[in-house]
Amino acid sequence: MGAEVITISTDTKFVHLAWQRDEKLLEKVKYPMGSDPTGKISRMFGVYDENTGLDLRGTFIINPEGKLLNSEVNYYNMGRNIDELMRKFKANLHLAEHTNEGCPAKWKEEGDKTLAPSAKMVGKVYEALK
Amino acid sequence: MSEILRVGDAVPDFKLETFEPSKGDFGEISISTLKADKKWTILFFYPADFTFV
Secondary structure (H helix, E strand, O other), rough: OOEEEEEEEOOOHHHHHHHHHHHHHHHHOOOOOEEEOHHHHHHOOOOOEOOOOOEEEEEEOOOOOOEEEEEEEEEOOOOOOOHHHHHHHHHHHHHHHOOEEEOOOOOOOOOOOEEOOOHHHHHOOOHOOO | OOOOOOOOEOOOOOOOEEEOOOOOOEEEHHHHHHHHHOEEEEEOOOOOOOOOO
16 A cells, blocks of 8 residues: 554553454454553543543554654544545555646546646636536 | 644654664654655554554
8 A cells, every 4th residue: 555554552562462363353464553551642532531541533644754644533433444444545645646636526546637726716626527 | 843734735854763664673764764765655643553543
């Protein structure tokens, strides 16, 4: 996929090990499982729940220069859509190469229409998207 | 570190202890290493092991 994916919870690395070995669904997992038992990193990203000591479902994309570009946080009871994560990631890659463009909401993959904001486009976004 | 990061911010360096299923071993990962390796990073927080993720 071209990115380092790190899963993080407040469990210790020992629990990560035990869970990954125990749970058949995780047999093929290859991402590093990060451990944040003090909640320090989780607080930094605003996903630490002080009442439960658990992390909310937060996803963050950081570029190679260390800049935070995307942030999505869901409450406990809602899962994340991996297609949307991939869409954001691919859009970031495109925008890193084409710094004067923007990826509209319906942009899905390389080749889809992008916008280059300009004075001409003001009030004409509908036409530009056509 | 009490400020919550916002989109557009530079992420301060931090280190995490890890379990690495691909190696079957413990490890460590840091933002500075990922930057040095010119890698895009996706952090995926979830509530707890042994639950539904």
